[in-house]
Amino acid sequence: MSRYQFLQSATLKSGVTVKNRVVLPPMTECMALANGEVSRDELRYAAIHAGGVGMFITPVAYINARGKGFEGQLSVDNDRFIPGLNKLATTIQQRGSKAILQIFSAGRMSSSAILRGQKTVSASAVAAPRPGMETPEELTNAEIEQTITDFGEATRRAIQAGFDGVEIHGANTYLIQQFFSPHSNRRTDKWGGSVEKRMTFPLRVVEAVQAAVKTYADRPFVVGYRFSPEEIEEPGIRMADTLQLVAKLDTLGLDYLHVSMGNVWRPSINDKSDKTPLIDQLQDVVKDTPLISVGNVKTPVDAERVMEAGIDFVAIGRESIREPHWVEKVEAGAEDSIRYTLPLADLDELGIASPYFDFLAGMDAGGAHIGFEPALATTEKGNAQDLVFRK
Secondary structure, eight states: OTTOGGGSOEEOTTSOEESSSEEEOOOOOOOSOTTSOOOHHHHHHHHHHOSSSSEEEOSOEESSGGGOOSTTOEEOSSGGGHHHHHHHHHHHHTTTOEEEEEEEOOTTSSOTTTTTTOOOEESSSOOOSSTTOOOOEEOOHHHHHHHHHHHHHHHHHHHHTTOSEEEEEEOTTSHHHHHHOTTTOOOOSTTSSSHHHHTHHHHHHHHHHHHHHHHHOSSOOEEEEEEOSOOOSSSOOOHHHHHHHHHHHTTTTOSEEEEOOSSTTOOOSSOTTOOSOHHHHHHHHOOSSOEEEESSOOSHHHHHHHHHTTOSEEEOOHHHHHOTTHHHHHHTTOGGGOOOSEEGGGTTTTTOOHHHHHHHHHHHHHOOOSSOOOOOOOOTTOOTTEEOOOO
16 A cells, blocks of 8 residues: 555645545535534435545535525534534544535525525626526625625634534635636626636635634634636636636645546646646646645546646545545555445445435436536446446
């Protein structure tokens, strides 16, 4: 096992030391209670899947009532959720993984049904270009300021709940990205227009989160930021925009930047003539902040290739669903026993309750954007009783 760099420990800027460089990234599970409380299913899943990885980043929690994005989602919008969140943090930490709470507002990527009759909100009153999406209300200046405050308050609750850190979810077309995108942000005030002005909201959120850490944390506390490098929308975020954003984020003392892509080595989805992997371009700009890269990493060889490229951390998403003991098996020299398919008979053993399974199974037809692409398919042997995952 000593030959693998991803098994080496690392100490982040905050002073938090993680036992290895393998990360369980945030994945939609839909297993929280209807009101956003942590459920027993959520705790059981965390107990099964934590322990091996250095960092366990939770499914995303919404920071205010109009930030909820889907049913079965965690909430961090009220102090009453702190006890349940403490149970989740403690469960993750019991075998040595660092517990990171991802926080967000869904913005326009929600619906009035999910918001129980309230309208969705965004930087501007522009609907997402997807079937059935509603036109959101444009946030007022006062509402924007309150949302920034809410990110700080969510961070306070994460600290008080015992988490080791938070990840600011600025990716996957949600509210923070909506402010950065020229598609969803058509404002002409201080929050929109030029790339620099569209960066204002993301940077203010980082500032609020870091201020909460300074005020409330009595221990080293991680702050990370997740982003998507490009959008397919027109107009939309292009790599040149993102390089300006990450260059600024790189100066803010963050513990890491988490690159959200379906494949670590993906080139541009907009400039087909440029075959350079986006991660290489990001590495050229990010000089002072560790990077987490995710996407289609399955085997130890895949993970080590990420390390050999000089990337600081490797996240294993889909593979962690079907093999919660991936790290332990690598450490024990039992790589041949790693599970690469998901038999239906193993669902209970893996802690995959019916809402999570239904979500995974429905993704094949639904096309929702959550950062990974599961699909129902037969295995190479034609066994239709296995749930496997495409690239």
